[in-house]
Amino acid sequence: MMRIPPLLSEKGAKKGEKGAMANADCLSKEERRVHHFIVMKMAVAKEPITPKLIANELDIPYETVHGIINKLENLKTFIYRSDGKGINWAYPFSLEDTGFRMTASSGEQFFAA
Numbered sequence: 358m359m360r361i362p363p364l365l366s367e368k369g370a371k372k373g374e375k376g377a378m379a380n381a382d383c384l385s386k387e388e389r390r391v392h393h394f395i396v397m398k399m400a401v402a403k404e405p406i407t408p409k410l411i412a413n414e415l416d417i418p419y420e421t422v423h424g425i426i427n428k429l430e431n432l433k434t435f436i437y438r439s440d441g442k443g444i445n446w447a448y449p450f451s452l453e454d455t456g457f458r459m460t461a462s463s464g465e466q467f468f469a470a
Contacts, residue, residue: 383432387417387421387425388425388428388429390415391411391415391417391422391425391426391429392425392429392435392436392447394411394414394415395411395429395435395436395444395447396447396448396449396450398410399444399447399450399452399467400450400461400465400467401465402450402452403452404443404452405438405440405442405443405444405445405452406443406444406445406447407442407443407444408422408423408426411426426438426444435447435448436448439453446470447470448470449469449470450467450468450469450470451467451468451469451470452467452468453468454468455468455469455470456468457469
């Protein structure tokens with residue numbers, strides 16, 4: 358492993374933060390609503406979150422939800438579907454064993470993404 362000088366590390370972190378903020382700024386109110394739902398659901402989910410579940414619980418047409426999920430995943434910032442169907446990763450949560458088990462103040466346990 359090679360040590361990264363603080364100057365380069367800070368520069369990389371700022372670049373990543375800038376990209377994430379730009380991605381967040383391009384989301385509509387409805388897209389943010391879907392993303393927030395996914396993240397909140399991910400904290401207690403035991404299986405991947407499907408577009409059908411999101412559409413039913415948020416009362417949004419399935420095709421709209423499908424398009425929003427595709428956009429969020431394409432931004433490579435917010436969500437990931439390892440099988441292309443159900444969402445199993447939504448920052449900061451993962452349904453897969455990442456080696457970093459977290460416990461919320463409310464007692465829920467999850468893996469950190």
